[in-house]
Amino acid sequence: MADKKWMPRWFYQLASPRWCYEITGKLLPLFVIAAILLLVTGTVWALAFAPADYQQGNSFRIIYIHVPSSILAQSCYMLMAVAGAIGLIWKMKVADMVAKCCAPIGASIAVLSLATGAIWGKPTWGSWWVWDARLTSMLILFFLYLGIIALNSAIESERTAAQSTAVLALVGLVNIPIIKYSVDWWNTLHQPATFKLTERPAMPAEMWVPLLVMVIGFYCFFAVAMMLRLRNEIIQRERRSSWVRDLIAG
Template identity: 80%
Template sequence: MAEKKWMPRWFYQLASPRWCYQITGKLLPWFALVAGLSLIGGTLWALMFAPADYQQGNSFRIIYLHVPAAILAQSAYMLMAVAGAIALIWKMKVADMVLKSAAPIGASMAVLALATGAIWGKPTWGSWWVWDARLTSMLILFFLYLGVMALNSAIENESTAAQASAVLSLVGVVNIPIIKYSVEWWNTLHQPATFKLTEKPAMPAEMWVPLLVMVVGFYCLFAVSLMMRLRNEIVWRERRTGWVRELLSKQ
């Protein structure tokens, strides 16, 4: 009982698949609206109004896809690690579902970050790919995503698959600080972080503000995708319960 005094109520409500399904249904339209407005507005701003870079010209504009995708790829894996820890410690099956649902989305963000990085690297470095510390660690992150997805597909027992995925997510999270600080720890071609909470952005406001808008849009898009996949996963796993049968009978 003492544990419940310091844990918020919503934390225990998340253990209920039915409550989680209902609350995500209410949040989905709002996140979708913000995602649509942010991505459309940020894209138009980045392409039509942001000035060209004084060194890279217009080729720098790929930053408005590359940076949000790279940030989100790392954030999604951190979410998986947190969900994995919750699943292992508190045995919450909703946390298992979150981990499983987030993996394909995070993998797609990692692919987008790698692809846009290669496209950006060609005119900047003269090569599509270099074994740069940040690029290599991002590639490892993509393989970690594939590993989690493979475990969920290969292991038939849902409980065993969830535990194995949680362990891999927790072990692989050590790669996140390597990605973040690789440009500081090693001599790399990759430029330093675009955003730092402790420092003023190196770019002028008319260039970094649309980038910030795109980051917000990507996060909201991730939330929408995650909630949609999570709701499908909840319905599938709880398909034998009365509330899901009642829900499906109404559709």
């Protein structure tokens, strides 16, 4: 068994469905407000005030949805894999619930990424779809999400389903660096990464600052969606617990 002495207290508090339900109830309003403010501000800024691209004109503005959704789809998958690993190692029910809740949200975000990429690709490349390395690896990510959702639905035992999907999610992690570095490893049509931690953004500040606002806004939206689904999952799984019965009765 893993040594518990070096683990922070909050890590084990997360193992309590009741504590997790209560803390998400307190955090949810804050993230709702943040998501609304950031997404509205970022959208207005991107559409009304950001300058048009010197090559692509106004068609580039779809970047303010495409890039955040692409980043979030990958981050959601990594969270799902990490939660699955925690469930495998420490047998935490809440971690299994988080992993399960990530799959449909991540699949939806991946669809948004693929759809906006196709819309952007038509005026840029002259085609809705090409079997580009970045596009193909993102499509594989979407199929991984669908596979995990299907596996969760096919297995009746919650514990067995959590273990099986966690293994699949961990195996699928190999696709994340392929998505990220595909534009560097292969000669692709897709443009290089918009944001890099080691380099200054190529676009001017009046274009990348609203993009950063949208990225943070998408993460806040994801947090809201995740907490809503997680709270519902906790109630469903813990419905026989006394605290859930008291909560419903109250």
